[in-house]
Structures are given as structure tokens and as C-alpha cells.
Amino acid sequence: MNIAVIFAGGAGKRMNTRALPKQFLEMHGKPVLIYTLEHFQNHPQIDAIVLVCITSWIDYAEKLIRAYHMNKVVDIVPGGSTGQESIFEGLSRAREISKSEKDIVLVHDGVRPLIDEETITSCLASVALHGNAVTTTPAIETIFVQDEKDMVGQIFNRSRCAMARAPQCFYLTELYQAHLQAQAEGRDDFIDSAMMMQYYGTRLYTVTGPVENIKITTPTDFYLFRALLDAQENMQIVGL
Template sequence: MNLAVIFAGGSGSRMHTKSRPKQFLEYNGKPIIIYTLELFDNHPMIDGIIVACVKDWIPFLEKMLKKFEINKVRRIVPGGDTGQDSIFKGLSAAGEISESDKDVVLIHDGVRPLITEQTITDNINKVHEEGSCITCVPATETFIVNQPDGSLEIPTRADSLIARAPQSFYLKDILSMHKRARLEGRHDFIDSCSMMHHYGYKLGKVIGPMENIKITTPTDYFVFKAMVEVHENQQIFGF
């Protein structure tokens, strides 16, 4: 079984929206999170979807799922205080419907609607090959890393990648590490690959599309709108 855990539990303070969380901002009458969910709902290898959602917006999400005929959502759970907590709640719900120790889970941001069907496929295949998959894009600028002694490390751009999503694992492995982190009082892991690396897991990778951005700021939203128009034109005009 291949499950997707979509976390959309944040309020989106950097977007400066007052009326609704960023994942429910609309373009062409469709919320961003629905654009994201459609990608997983339409993928033939995805068997079920779990969404961790802002609690007060769960009724609205349920209406949107019906309106846009999203059929694979198996559970909707309230989000947590942090992104890590929201993911844990989603993974726990996934664990309740899991059927095998070899079930794969793809963890994805609700506000990352520009991935491709191929990226999802590559994630699932890579987990079967290496036990995990981190979707990355090549670094296009130079990274500078602060060292504890105040010096700067500058890794070569050729050796640098930027982690994005989905981040995918065997469900039993990532859920086990989330439980361990909670027992240790750790709620500060920035993402799932950071957690798994911390606990010694080998991380596989796939290179995903550069447009696979996380919509966090108003600028990101306008990039998203432009990319949707590009994709629509490709379908209509074939370029």
C-alpha cells in the first residue's frame, strides 16, 4: 500500500493573509490544497491519502473534497502545534489503516502543488530500492554555512542539493522515529529527512522539478499562478 500524508496544519503567517490560511487561498476558484491533493488522488499508485488540517477548517476541506471529487482521502486529522506534530498525527492515522510493514508513505506539504506524477512515481520506487526518498533540486546559488567557531564553510555548488517534498519512507520506519523523538521531547525537527538523518537512517534521493516550490510568501503565490497558466497552455496548445 502506498499512502500520502499531506500536512496543512499551519496558519501561514508569512503569507500575511487575514481571512484564511494559505493552503485555502484560491486560484480559478480552487484552493491550493486541492491542486495538491488532485496530484495524489489521480496517481494510479497511490492507495489512500491522510490530511492533517487546521482544525477549524476541516469542515470547509470536507466540502471542497466533495466539490472537486477527491476520492482517496481516507482520514482528516487536526494539525498539531508544529509541523512535526502535524506530520506525526497524519502518520499515526496512516498507521491505523496500514496493511503491511512494507507500506510506503509519502509526506508532502499541502502548499506544494507543483510536483509531477513522475516525482510521485520516483519516490515510491526509490523507497523500495533504498528504504527512503528525499525529493531534491540542484542548488542554483552558493551556500554559506556558519561553523560553531564563527568561520564559514562554502560547499561546492555541484555537491549541494535543496531538499523539498515529497519525503518518503517505509511507514513503519518513519512512524517509529517520530515516536522516539516524542519520547525524547524533541518537537523541533524541521522536516522528516532531518529526523531520519539524525537517527542514522540512510537517505535516498530523486531529483524533482525546479518549480516544486512551497507557497509561503505572496511572491510564491504569484509564481504558482504563472506556472498553472503555463501548464494549462501546454495542454491547450501543445507547447
């Protein structure tokens, strides 16, 4: 099985919205989360989706799932107090429906609605070939380490740098075991699955995804999403 664990647990404080968490904000009458879920719902190789959600918004999410006929969503589980805990809750539910030690999990952000079918396919192929896949995009800005005194540290050659995005994909059993090891060691500070897996010795492989695969975190991101979405729709209209 190929199971997508979609993390939609953020409260969206940087969006400056009091009404809805960012994943439920609507664009052209459709919630951002639904745009994201549709890519996995419609992908022929995705067998099931586990949605991780803020506890107080689960009922609302369930209504959306029914309204938009997201029948691959097998369950909506409450998130934890951190992103790492929330992903573990999703992985735990995925383990319950898993049928094989070789089942693949794709961990994705509910607020990355511009992922595409080709990238999901490439990620699955990379896991089959290498054991994992971390979606990336090329770095287009200068990247450096900033020290504690706000001074510029080492500057990296950006032609050799990439930005980690999502989905991040692994064999479900391996990622689940890494989480158990982190819990046993009291580690709750991993930024994402890639950082955790690398820490525990996994050699990671990349898949280049679309540049527009942005994470909607701020109001600027939301407006950029609208512009990119409109551009995609316009290109379809003219047959490009």
C-alpha cells in the same frame, strides 16, 4: 499500500492574508490545496490520503474534499502545535489503515501544488529499492553557513548541493518508530522527516523533482505559482 500524508496545517502568517490560510487560497477558482491533492488522487499507485489540517478549518476542508470528489482522502485529522507533531498525527492515522509492515508513506506539503506524477512514481521506486526517497532540486545559488556575528562561514560547492523538498517518503513503520523515539527523547526540533530519519541513522537517497515544485509561503510564491501554472496550461494548448 502507498499512503500520502498531506500536511495542510499552517496558518499562513507570511502570506499577509486575514481571510484564509494559504492552503485554501484560490487560483483560477480552485484552492491551492486541491491542486496538490489532485496529483495524489489521480496517481494510480496512491491508495489512500490522510490530510492533516488546522482544527478550526477541518469542516471547510471536508466541504472541499466532497466538492472536488477526492475519494482517496480517507480522513482529515487535526494537526499538533508543531509541524513535527502534525506529521505524527497524520502518521498515526495512516498506521490505522495500514495493511502491511512494507506500506509506504509519502509526506508532502499541502502548499506544494506543482509536484508531478513522474516524481511521485520515482519516489515510490526509490523506497522499494533503497528504503526511502527525499525529493530534491539542484541548488542554483551559493550556499554558506552564516555565523552568529552575521559573517560568512563555509561556502559550499553548489554543484554538489541540493535543496530538500517534498514528498519525503519512507516505510510507514520506520518513520512512525522514529517519531516515537524522538518523543521518548523529548526531541521536537526536527525540521522535517529527512532530518529526523538521518539523525536516527538512516542513509537517505534522493530523487530529483521538478524545479517548479515550490512551497507557497509568501505572496511572491503565490504569484510565481500562478505564472508557472499559466505557463503549463499554455504549453498544453500548443501541444508541448
